[in-house]
Structure formats: C-alpha cells, structure tokens
Amino acid sequence: MKSLFQKISFRIWLPFASALALLMILALWYYPNQQERLFRENKENQLRELAKTVALGVELSLKSNDFEGLKKTVDFVSGTAEFEFVAILVNDSATNKKSVFISYPETSADSILARNEELHVYESYPFNAPDFKGEILIASSKQRINQLVSDLNRPIYIFLPFVLLISLILFFALARRISQPIEKLTKAAKELEGENYDVVIEKTTQQDEIGELRNAFSSLKDSLVEQRERNRQLTLGLEDEIKARTADLQDAQVKLLEAQKVAKIGHYEYFFKTDQWESSNELNDILGVVPDFEFTLAGWNDLVIEEDREYMMNYYLDLLAQKKPFQHDYRIKRPKDGQIRWISGLGQIKSDADGSPISFAGTMQDITERKLAEEEIKRLSLVARYTSNCVVITDVNRRITWVNDSLVQLSGYSFDEIVGNTPKMFQFEKTDPQTKQYIKERLERHETVNTEILNRGKHGNEYWLDLNIVPILNEKNQLSGYIAVEADITERKNANEALRKSQEQLKKINETLEQKVLENTKKNLDLSKSIVEQEKLATIGEISAGIAHDLNTPLGAIKVGTESVMFTFEGLMQNLVAKCTDEQRLYALEFAKTRKVEIYVGGLQLIRERKEMSIALERLYGAARTDLNSIAEHLVKCRISSDETEVIEKILSYDNAIDLLELIYNVQIIGNLLDTIKTSVDKASKVVKDIRSFIKTETSIDRSRINLHDNIQTVLSIFNYELKRNVQLVFDVDQRIQIDGYDIKLFQLWSNLIKNAIDAMDGHDERKLVVRSELHDRMVDIIVENTGPEIPHDIVDKIFKKFFTTKQAKGGTGLGLSIVKNVADEHGAKIQVKSANGRTRFTITFRDPYLM
C-alpha cells in the first residue's frame, strides 16, 4: 500500500485532495442548510407577500369594483406549489372573535381557525375596505415545502460528490502530470549520478514550472556533459602534458647522462650506516673500478694515489667532523688500467628529518685533461712571462690586455700604463707608415704579420722589433684577439745601419757594378715572367697532341661525311631522281625529314624485320605482286614498320615503288650524313673555343662571377684527349657554385693541378682522377685527387715554392704549383695537400661561394 501511494506521488496530490474533500464535506453540510434556511425564509416572505397581495385584491375589489383583479390574485396565490388554502377572516364585533368569511378552496372554518402549525405555515395580512374589515390568512403545506427543500438540495448532494470525485481525478491526473516529469528527471539525475551521460532529456516548449524545471535540468545536463567533456579534455591535456613532461624529463635525463659522459662526471652516495657507497655507471667508468672493487670508504681511499691517501682521508674526516662540504681535487690510480687521473670531488652530508647524518653524496669529475691543460698553460705562461722576447696580448679591438716583463722593461712603461692602450702607443713619427699600413691590412684580414718595426719607449728610447702577430681564433674560427711576440733587434739593426753606412761608402765605388746588378735583376724578373709564359706554352705543347686528336676526329668525320654525301648525291642525280616524278621526290623529301635511317642496323634484327614485312605484304597483296621480297627489304631499310599499312599502300600504289624507296633511303642517308657533319663541326668549334679561352694572353682586370663547374670543365676539355686515353675521370662539381674571381687565372690553377695529376699517374696501373666539390659552412672545397705516387713528407712544405720541381728530367720548371698557390691567394682560397694511402689530394677552399 505504501509503495502504491508512493507510485501515485502520495506526497504531491494527497494534501490537495484532502483539502478539497474537506471543503466539499463542509459545502455538503453548510450549503444545503443555508439554502434551506434561505428557502424557508423566502417562502415565508413569499407567503406574506401573497397574503398582502390578496388583501390588496380584496380591498381593490370592494373599493373599485375590480373583481377581475381579485380573481387574478386568488388564481396567482392558488397557483403556488405549496399552497394549501387562503381565507378571509373577519372579526365578529360582538364576540371579538375571528370567523371565516370565505376560503379557497373551501375548507372547514374550524381547521382554519385551529392553525395546525405542524402541517402548515401560516401568514396573514389585514385589509380594510368600506364596510368590510378583516384579514387574509394564507396557509402553505409544510410537507410540500420540505419536499421543495429536498428537491432543491438534491442536486447539491449529487453534484458536490461528483465534483469531489472529478476534482480528485483531476488532482490525481495533475499530480501525475507533475510527478511523471519529476520521476523522469529523478531517474535521469540518478543516471547522471552513475555517470551515464547518454540519458536523453529533451527540452520542451511548455511554459509552466515543470517545463522550466525540465529545460533547466536539460541545460544542467548539457552543462554537465560539457563540463565533463572539458574535464576529459583537461585530463587528456594533462595526460599529454604529463607525457610531454615525462618525455622532456627522460630527454633531460638522457642529456644529463650524455652531459655527464661528455663532462666525465658521475655521482655517488656513501651511507654511513652500512659503510657502502653507490655510484653511477659513468663514475665507475671514470674511476676504472674492477668487478671485485669494494664500494666502501676504504675502497675509495685505496683509489687515491698512495702519497695523497692519508691526506685525503684526514681531509674527509675533518670536514665530516665540521660538517663542511667536500671540495677537493685529487689524483687516483685506476684499478682497471693503472692510469693516474685527476678527480674533482664534490660532496656534502645528507641528514634525516632529525638532523642525523645518513649519507654523504656528491659528484666526481675526471679533470685530467683540464689539469694537463692548466699545467701546459702554466708552463706557457711562464715562458711568456719570462722569455727575453716581448709578448703582447690584445683583444679583438687591439687593446692590450696583457704584456710580459720584457716589454715593460724595454718600453719603460709600467704594466698598468700599457694595459688598455693599443700598440700605437709605442709608435711615433719615425715608425714606417707603410709598415703600419701593412700591419693594419693583414690584421683586418685576420692574417699573421711578420715584419720589423721601429718603436719608442716611455723615456724616448727607440728600439727595433722583429714583430710576429698571430690572430687568436676560437673553436668557432672567430677572432678573439691577437698575440704578438716581439724580438728586440735594435742591436742587429744598429749593426746593419753601420754596415749600411759602410756600404754607402762602397756604393760609389761599386756604382757600375750595382747598375749591372740591377740590370741583371731586371733580366731575372723578365726571365721569371718568361718562364711563367713558358710554363703555359709548355702546357699547351704537352696537350697539343691531344688537341690535335680532338680536332682530327671531327675533321675526319666531316671529310668522310662530305665524301659520302657527294657519292650518294651523285647516285641520286644520275639515276633515281630521273626515275621519279616531282610528286614522288617531294614525298621522299618530306618522309626523310621525319624518319631517320639507322645505318648500323643489320644482322638478325634486319632479317626478322624483313620477315615480318614480307608476311604483312603477303597478307595485303597475296599473289597480286611478285616483287614483295624486294619491296620488303627496301621498306625495312627505310625504317618503315609492317604495321604502317597506309604508308606501305601509298608507296606501293606507284609502279616504280622500288625506285621511290631507293630515293627515300638515299635522301635519309644524306640527312644522316649532314647531321654527323654538323655534330663534328660543333665538336671542333668547342675544342677551338676551349683552347682560345685557355691561351688568351690578355689579363682579366675585372673580377667576374665564375661558374666553377664550367671553368673546370673547359680545362678538362683541353685535356680531353689524354684523359680519355689514359685516365678514369670522375667529374662531380656542383653546377650551382659560383665565385668572384678571374677566369683565366683559374684556368691556370686547374690546368696545373690536372696536368700534374696526369703526369704523376703516367705509368701507374690505376689512373683515376677525381674532381669534385663539397659545400660546407659558407665555403666550398674543390678536390683534385689522383692515384699517382704519394708526395714524400719532407717535400710537402716545399712544393708550392717557386722553381721547386721534382720533374727536372721531364723539363719541369717548378712554377706550376707556385702559380696554383698565387692564384689561390688572389682568390682568398686556401690550399691543403694530403698525400697518403696511394692518393694525393689537393683541396682548394673558396670562401663565400654563391649558389645559383
């Protein structure tokens, strides 16, 4: 029962229904009673009014003789439902008693006068007519009135329960209408509570509170779903963030390990309680521990070299007692290989929450290299400080940052007076301006300086220095300053001056001789220039055979081609042209334009094609023609295939088809020969052009943009004959590379390198020449590598010197590589030579190439 009530939403509808039922019960009690009371009062009033009306009717009938009105009045009174009787009572003046004059309907006077109140309700009203006074008595039946009351209340007794029932039903329906959405919403809320967000809560257009509640709940659910999605996204974002952070952490861990490895640093933790320490793999590698190494305090102390062992143990114990951090460099002897290594140890005590020491943790770094470098620097510093030469160190702006004692003594300035100034502080009016300019230019190009200069000290003392300045480049090849080593050559200079003066005295004596010396010098210079030219000519001479071959081949082809054309043309003019019509000649010319014959086609291919053509012709013409084999042969010669039916039918439509095919073939042959001649002429032109480029005597004054691939290829073309004949060439220079330079001079550079390579490989079994490029860091390397004999180490430094040659027997001038060096210098390029493993490699490095 309880659940039944709960199902019908007991709490919602019952209070309303109870209130309504109570109201209805009250209405059932109050309303009929009130109605009866009012009805009875009304009836009494009505009865009184009727009596009054009848009395008035009597008065009027007697006063005005209006008996018709009386009749109507009596009819009206007697027409009421509860009417019992009406009577006219008159007073008997003698007895002073009332008597019944007349009654309607006729009723006994006794019963009228007796007034039975239980049965009737009575009302009377007096009248006063002339000669006639009395009163009107009118009686109504109580029984009928009660019946009327009952009839009056009956609908109420029926209607109100009916209304109550209908109301209860309506309340119940209304309650269901209210409770059902609430039940649904409650169910949906429980679903949402159970994280089932698929539950559907549709919005409604109802404008009542339930509709608003439903819409609000739907919005709440949407908001929940949205919030959940946001939470999910946030969670996913957090997960991604965690993943990313984890990956970063792992990455950082890997980098840390790598950094530790690179920095040769490892960590450890020594636990006091167990007398054991744990260490990273990197630290184990640094310490060179062996498998049976004991990771104890004693084990660590045993690692320390013997002479420091006691000191380091005391150091450790002292700082432990004072609770100070460990920070000390010391040497160990690695058990693994016995190497002595420098270790930089760091560490400190770790305590628990109570402050009791539990472990000692820190890092150890292998600083052997640094220590060695520091010792080296220390030694070099000592050298710099105490050398008799002056040493000056400047920053990139040439401001002096350090000088040694020798310069202080020589210049007379104190260290503090010098530092912060530039070396110009030592220069004065006698210092050679050209020397200053030379130094300036070289330093601007970050080049070494080696010169002599006259300086002046603080106290006016003049002194000559043999000056060597070296730019200091860091690991990124960037300028970080300069270091100058200056030797005091004043005495030597003074001696030279004395000598010069003596020589001046001799000068006059030897004037003629000196003139001759000058003349000879000039001759030597001319000779030198001549030798350079001779070098070039010698190169030309040496490659002339190849050039001749390169020219001879196309010229020979041109000659043969020309003769063949003449021969073929002659045959054409004598026979074939005359046998063919103008239309056929035109057809032959047009056909030959589009179809080239292949002169060298033959053998099995020709036989197979001829057979296929014969089968095709047999299919087309059958026994209609007897010359099909001959025609097939001609068609195949003219490179007409068996599936070109239209062409074949066109040609065979002529009676002199064979003559036409001969004409076509000869025209094709002439076309081929002319192509060959043109190709040969182009080849010869290129050879001549390349030679002209190479032997141009005029010097290019203006630098221009040079494509290195084309420049080198021109030189290779010059050496084409020899390369083809003797050498396996690998040419792989990037076609995009360009530099600013002088093309003729670069020709000289490449030709000398290539010529030397070819000469060097002469007589070797493996003759391979590689010319290739490598781009890196705004620079390009051109590598010329050959498989000739290696250059002995003792002469590698000399090969670029003028007149140094290893080919005296072959007439070498010793200028080739000197020219290479000069040309490279003019282009700001560097040359490196590496000769090993049967390979000799020249690397010319150009800066700032362009990539087009």
Add this chain to the structure above:
Amino acid sequence: MISLLIGVNVHSVKAQSNPVQVIGNQVGFSSNNLKEIKQIFRGKYSRWPDGKSVTIVLPAPKTNGADAMAEFIYESTMSAVQKYWLSLVFQGRASPPVFLDDDTDIINYIRKTPGAIGVVSNSAQNIPKELLISVSR
C-alpha cells in the same frame, strides 16, 4: 336553460313599472321572468345556450340606479351585492360582473359586447330596442 330560451316572450319591463330596466345583447331572449333573471344576475350561468360567455354589467355602487338594482335583483344592499360577488369570485365560482358608473356606459358596453346582460335605471334614455328585455313577474 334551453327551455327558457324556447317560448320566452319579450315584454317591456318598463311597462310593468320595474324599478330598473334589464337589457341584453344577443342573450337569446328578449323577455324572461324575474326569477330567472335573478338567477342569471346571481351568476348561476356562465354561458348562454349559443356558447357566448355571460357578462353581467351592473351599475357601480353609489351610482344612479345601483341601490334600486340591488334591491330589485339581489333583494339586498349594494354592499351586500359586492360581498356576494366577492365570495363568488374569491372561490372562483363565477366570472366577476362589470360595474359601470352610469346608464349610458352600461348601454354602450352591452351594445358592444355580445352575451352581455345588465341593468340600467328606469330613467335611462336611448336604449336600443333590440337590447331591451322585458321582465315578467
């Protein structure tokens, strides 16, 4: 009633020196005896033999001929006549008479009302002959 209508002779009441004259319009007879006339005026009949309603027309109290009429017809006073008619009408036993103030009104009313029968004074003038009813004793 039918027997009354058959064989009734018309006599002039005036000729016999009745205190009042009886007149009627299409009442089915022109003469009748006094007893019957009294019965008619006391409301015994509500309809004439031909179906017309009986309308009694009397002189109003205190008018010329009223008392004479009460005396002659009802053998009473005019006040008693009123009470008589009051009791009849009260009980619905008869249609009430028409009381008019003078003879001319009574004559005109009867002339215009078929079935009407009334009483006028002996001094009444210009009574149409066809209305006159002779009353024999």
